Amino acid sequence: KAGVTQTPRYLIKTRGQQVTLSCSPISGHRSVSWYQQTPGQGLQFLFEYFSETQRNKGNFPGRFSGRQFSNSRSEMNVSTLELGDSALYLCASSSLTSGRRDTQYFGPGTRLTVL
């Protein structure tokens, strides 16, 4: 079974630009969550999608948005990039067959650098 895949793996953008990151969950998984990881703040929850609906959202500005498609693939968009958006963006999927106890499987992440 293929794991969670994220594309691209590395990305360099300049301030003011926008970026779209993609996540393909494990086949059969309907829940996809996004996280931002920085050395200063650690891992922070961005949002969670389940069956194309956003079910939960962290404390991030509206410049961060996402969506989930009918095949469970998810995209995350960041508009008007700021230097502080430089981070590792992680996607995780889970099957949620056991509710909130399900294991989350993380992808390798997308390393975003904003210059």
Added chain:
Amino acid sequence: KNQVEQSPQSLIILEGKNCTLQCNYTVSPFSNLRWYKQDTGRGPVSLTIMTFSENTKSNGRYTATLDADTKQSSLHITASQLSDSASYICVVSADRGSTLGRLYFGRGTQLTVWP
């Protein structure tokens, strides 16, 4: 305020030795607590998941404990190996009525195992 605190921030031990990592949380209402291992440059990998009623969970050489009364958890690693060198992250899920709950992350403990 919902928070997850981990200690120590970093730890160096010799191969073959045991160690214990600590996690204290103030997240409420509590749903479950997870420990993740994150190797450098990779996404986190789930080690254990514990709910309110579980006070011990093992995964090979990793044993997690949970005291829901004092809101403390520990991760004990026995007979450490060089491959245990990683960041160990404690994650607490708050029962928010959504699919995964609201996740709160600790900053992690950076473990280094020396030969």
